[in-house]
Amino acid sequence: MRKMLSYACLIGLVLLMAAPVSAQISAGPGGVNFDEAGKINPASKDFHTNDGVLTIAYVTHTAGNGFFNPCYVGATTAAQAFTAMGLPVNILRLGPPDAADNIPATIAIINQVLTDPKLDALAITTPQVGAYEDIINKAFELGIPVATFNSFDPTIPFRSQISHTGQSSSAAAIGGEGIVKCLLDKGVDKGVVIMPNSTTLGNVEVNERVQYAAKAIREGLEKAGVTGITVDDGQGIGVDVRPTTADATQDIINLIESTPDIVGLFGPNGAITPAVGNAVRSTATKDQICSYGFDLGPAQLDLISTGDLDGALGQQPYLQGFWPVAQLILQIDRGVSAGNLDTLAEVVTQENLARFQEIVKTRFTN
Numbered sequence: 001m002r003k004m005l006s007y008a009c010l011i012g013l014v015l016l017m018a019a020p021v022s023a024q025i026s027a028g029p030g031g032v033n034f035d036e037a038g039k040i041n042p043a044s045k046d047f048h049t050n051d052g053v054l055t056i057a058y059v060t061h062t063a064g065n066g067f068f069n070p071c072y073v074g075a076t077t078a079a080q081a082f083t084a085m086g087l088p089v090n091i092l093r094l095g096p097p098d099a100a101d102n103i104p105a106t107i108a109i110i111n112q113v114l115t116d117p118k119l120d121a122l123a124i125t126t127p128q129v130g131a132y133e134d135i136i137n138k139a140f141e142l143g144i145p146v147a148t149f150n151s152f153d154p155t156i157p158f159r160s161q162i163s164h165t166g167q168s169s170s171a172a173a174i175g176g177e178g179i180v181k182c183l184l185d186k187g188v189d190k191g192v193v194i195m196p197n198s199t200t201l202g203n204v205e206v207n208e209r210v211q212y213a214a215k216a217i218r219e220g221l222e223k224a225g226v227t228g229i230t231v232d233d234g235q236g237i238g239v240d241v242r243p244t245t246a247d248a249t250q251d252i253i254n255l256i257e258s259t260p261d262i263v264g265l266f267g268p269n270g271a272i273t274p275a276v277g278n279a280v281r282s283t284a285t286k287d288q289i290c291s292y293g294f295d296l297g298p299a300q301l302d303l304i305s306t307g308d309l310d311g312a313l314g315q316q317p318y319l320q321g322f323w324p325v326a327q328l329i330l331q332i333d334r335g336v337s338a339g340n341l342d343t344l345a346e347v348v349t350q351e352n353l354a355r356f357q358e359i360v361k362t363r364f365t366n
Contacts, residue, residue, distance in 0.1 A: 039086070040085050040086045040087040040333060041333050044332055044333040045088055047332045048120045048121075048143055048144065049117065049120055052088065053088040053090050054087065054089045054090065055089075055092065055119055056075075056089060056091055056120060056329075057110075057121075058092065058094065058321070059109055059124045059125065060095035061095065061096070061103055061106040062095065063093075063096060063097055065099050066297040067270040067297055067317060068095065069317075069364065070317040070318040070365055071317045071320050072093045072321060073321060073364045074321025074322035074323075074325075075091050075123070076093070076321070077318075078325035078329070079091045082326075082329050087329065089329065094113065095109065096109065099271065100243045100244045101127060101198075101201050103131065110122070110124055111135065114139060114142065119144060120332070121328040121329075121331075122144055122328075123146070123147045123324040123325060124146070125148065126152065126156060127150075127151035128153075128202050129153045129202070129204045130153070131153075132156050133156065136156050137157055140157070145328055147162060147163045147328050147338070148165075149324045150165075150166050150317075150320050151203065152204075152205060160338070161337075162338055163323075163328075163338035163341075164341075165319060165324050165327070165341045165343065166205075167342065167343045168342050169208035170208075170212050171313060171345040172208075172209035172213040172313070173215065175266055175293065175312075176212065176213035176214065176220065176266065176292075178290075178292045178310065178347070179193060179217055179291075180216070180217055180221060180224065181220075182264075183221075184226070186290070188229065188263050188290075190229060191228070191261040191262060191263030192229065192230050192231070192262055193217055193229065193231045193263060193264030193265070193266065193290075194239055194255055194262060194264070194266075195210045195231065195232065195265075195268070196239050196240075196241045196252050196265065196266075196267065196276065197234070197238025197240065197241065197268050198238075198241060198242065198243035198248070199235075199238055200240065200243075203269070206269045210233055210236075210238040211237065213266050214231050214233040214236075217264070217266075218231055229264075241272065243271060245272075245278070246275075249278040249282070251275075252276060252278075252279035253279045253283060256280075256283050262288070263288065263289060263290065264289060264290045264291065265289055265293075267292075267293030268294055269293075269295065270297060272293065272294075273293025273300055273312055274297070276291050276293050276309065277291060277300065277303030277304075278299075280308045281308040286306075286307050286308050291308070292309070292310055292313070293311075293313070294312060295313070296348055300348075301356075301357060304349065313345045313347055313348075314347075314366045315343055315345065315346075316344065316346055317343075317365075317366060318366065346366065
């Protein structure tokens with residue numbers, strides 16, 4: 001009897017393994033055919049301009065900074081995907097050629113593109129709070145849907161109707177925690193951590209990163225019982241340095257040389273972070289200074305490889321290109337309401353640098 005039960009169990013197991021885990025579902029209650037329902041609305045290609053193609057302007061505030069390369073790639077991928085599905089999408093990849101933030105030039109580009117009679121939708125960065133009211137009002141007056149990405153302005157009109165894709169500034173706390181770990185691993189118990197930032201640019205998102213990172217450093221040190229290390233964050237948004245990487249490098253070198261007890265540096269954006277690493281390299285202080293920052297351009301990766309920068313946080317910029325464009329298309333084609341996406345953070349140090357570089361080399365995700 002026991003042997004017969006064993007055979008029966010074995011036969012049942014073989015039959016279970018041979019059968020599909022679940023049947024493919026092609027329709028739902030009410031007779032909804034998923035394949036048919038998943039198709040593009042033929043009328044969507046004539047939205048707004050009625051010319052058979054959706055034209056979406058995708059505008060960054062510093063096209064000369066490699067950070068936005070993956071953004072442009074992601075935006076292009078979204079356009080290609082929907083085009084392949086039968087909805088022709090034309091992406092206008094725009095932005096000032098500067099390597100540092102150029103907000104006046106960006107606003108001029110956006111205002112110019114709003115005069116394009118073929119424009120159907122608009123995706124923009126909004127780094128300077130309060131500077132985009134006229135732009136948003138004009139777009140809505142024209143019936144052009146808008147999405148924002150990368151930098152968040154909570155004050156723009158119709159905010160609840162405009163999706164935002166970007167990294168919360170609170171992610172900077174991860175960099176602050178990295179600095180604390182580095183200091184504790186080195187056995188450092190006194191000195192000062194300096195937070196350089198181009199405060200005159202008025203980029204609220206970047207200023208908030210300084211605040212979150214500084215808070216994380218202070219809390220981490222307190223938790224570890226280290227009372228001899230202070231954090232210099234200026235007036236709460238950083239110690240002012242000039243905005244370009246070259247100028248900021250010299251400014252940070254001056255900070256290092258004038259602060260003998262400096263033990264840490266944090267760079268809050270893609271221009272200041274390479275300057276932090278360059279300054280550490282120029283002053284040969286990588287054994288003395290723990291340094292973290294933002295973005296994962298070639299300069300940051302090179303500095304991480306040599307130990308002149310201990311780590312950097314990626315914003316997953318590919319998503320900041322893909323989702324705003326996809327969201328706008330879904331609003332047009334399906335009437336989907338604006339939905340936000342927090343891209344979180346990818347941390348790169350010497351430990352995972354090689355793997356990261358291999359992925360980025362071929363997939364342009366950062």
